[in-house]
Amino acid sequence: MVVESQPGxxxxxTPSPSPSPTKTDPFSARPWIPxxxxxxxxxxxxxxFPLRTGDVIxxxxxxxxxxxxxxxxxxxxxxxxxxxxxxxxxxxxxSKNGIRADGNRRAAVxxxxxxxxxxxxxxxxxxxxxxxxxxxxxxxxxxxxxxQWPVMDRxxxxxxxxxxxxxxxxxxxxxxxxxxARQISVDPALVVPALSGRSEHDLHRIVVEYAIxxxxxxxxxxxxxxxxxxxxxxxxxxxSYAEIEIATLRLVARNTFPGANDAASRLGLTSVAFRQWxxxxxxxxxxxxxxxxxAGSSARxxxxxxxxxxSAAATASTAATGExxxxxxxxxxxAELDQEHAGMxxxxxxxxxxxxxxxxxxxxxxxxxAELDQEHxx
Numbered sequence: 001m002v003v004e005s006q007p008g009x010x011x012x013x014t015p016s017p018s019p020s021p022t023k024t025d026p027f028s029a030r031p032w033i034p035x036x037x038x039x040x041x042x043x044x045x046x047x048x049f050p051l052r053t054g055d056v057i058x059x060x061x062x063x064x065x066x067x068x069x070x071x072x073x074x075x076x077x078x079x080x081x082x083x084x085x086x087x088x089x090x091x092x093x094x095s096k097n098g099i100r101a102d103g104n105r106r107a108a109v110x111x112x113x114x115x116x117x118x119x120x121x122x123x124x125x126x127x128x129x130x131x132x133x134x135x136x137x138x139x140x141x142x143x144x145x146x147x148q149w150p151v152m153d154r155x156x157x158x159x160x161x162x163x164x165x166x167x168x169x170x171x172x173x174x175x176x177x178x179x180x181a182r183q184i185s186v187d188p189a190l191v192v193p194a195l196s197g198r199s200e201h202d203l204h205r206i207v208v209e210y211a212i213x214x215x216x217x218x219x220x221x222x223x224x225x226x227x228x229x230x231x232x233x234x235x236x237x238x239x240s241y242a243e244i245e246i247a248t249l250r251l252v253a254r255n256t257f258p259g260a261n262d263a264a265s266r267l268g269l270t271s272v273a274f275r276q277w278x279x280x281x282x283x284x285x286x287x288x289x290x291x292x293x294x295a296g297s298s299a300r301x302x303x304x305x306x307x308x309x310x311s312a313a314a315t316a317s318t319a320a321t322g323e324x325x326x327x328x329x330x331x332x333x334x335a336e337l338d339q340e341h342a343g344m345x346x347x348x349x350x351x352x353x354x355x356x357x358x359x360x361x362x363x364x365x366x367x368x369x370a371e372l373d374q375e376h377x378x
Contacts, residue, residue: 032163033113035128037088040065043116043123044149051088051111055081057119058095073097073120088126090117114160125153134159140209141192141241143202195238207233210244214252218266224255236281250277260285 041048049055055064060076067074075095082089091108092099100118101109109117111126118124127135138152195203211225218224229251237247253263253274264274278284 032160033128033130035130037111037113037126037128039127040124041127043125043153051081053081053083067119067122069120069122071121078119087111114156140206143193195240203234203238204230207238207244207248210248211252214248218252218256220252220256224252254285
């Protein structure tokens with residue numbers, strides 16, 4: 001993997017060629033994502049089909065997976081879905097044009113995450129739950145516009161190829177490319193457009209996505225990240241994906257745990273570094289934290305701890321609406337994703353897990369905080 005920062009340059013995928021794997025290549029059969037496929041998605045779109053044993057794939061009206069091929073190359077009954085003890089398969093049932101697996105014609109195909117099944121002029125991508133999470137993250141960094149679907153599919157294809165040791169990848173970005181690479185659940189990285197080129201609506205949505213990750217990562221309450229926090233991150237920290245991730249995690253931690261020491265330890269930071277991050281940005285500890293740590297009044301601490309909080313429904317509505325309501329007219333799948341996000345903020349979707357690795361503090365800030373830690377020790 002090569003990671004480059006190229007300020008001012010347009011982003012484009014540039015996989016580096018490498019020799020194809022041999023039959024004895026031990027990596028060629030290694031699964032890049034281990035969980036089982038559960039749906040097919042039409043490449044370049046958000047149209048999905050859940051898998052069921054016995055499903056018929058074809059152009060016939062009423063087929064279980066009915067495909068509308070603009071070139072009319074899909075047979076009325078083209079293929080059938082089956083399932084054994086460990087995996088799903090698709091088998092040709094005597095169609096005129098057959099089926100293809102990653103471009104190669106096959107009589108039957110075992111479905112693994114990311115494999116591309118060609119039927120007529122259409123391509124179906126096999127997706128597992130982990131692959132859907134990766135796809136959603138790619139949409140976050142590449143953009144939710146309809147014309148970004150083909151870009152996202154090329155990214156998935158390149159990631160799969162790189163993970164299976166078929167080729168390397170190059171990432172070029174005007175932002176912190178390492179922060180993006182760290183959040184991908186496979187080894188290689190990808191190329192992403194600069195945050196400076198994203199719309200304000202996209203920035204708000206990106207911050208909400210990172211806040212959802214932080215809430216899940218820290219098992220926090222919904223009220224730990226509200227509109228005022230989202231607005232602050234967009235205004236002051238939306239300079240890179242790393243800064244957005246750091247800010248949302250630290251705000252959620254600050255608003256969740258009873259003291260700075262506890263919040264810092266949950267993030268793997270020293271208390272000095274945690275406090276200094278807020279001071280440098282003109283932020284203070286919550287009044288609740290200050291009371292607990294400095295007032296020494298158990299009565300006030302108890303009163304603060306039991307202060308009324310916004311309801312889960314109200315917080316979910318705030319986080320998923322507001323600025324994000326302008327996205328309601330977008331593609332059906334992305335509208336459903338917004339609803340899923342609201343459900344996740346309400347605790348309804350346990351399947352989505354955070355893709356956050358260890359916090360990576362920018363070098364200058366890390367040096368400053370290390371010096372503070374040293375002074376504190378002395």
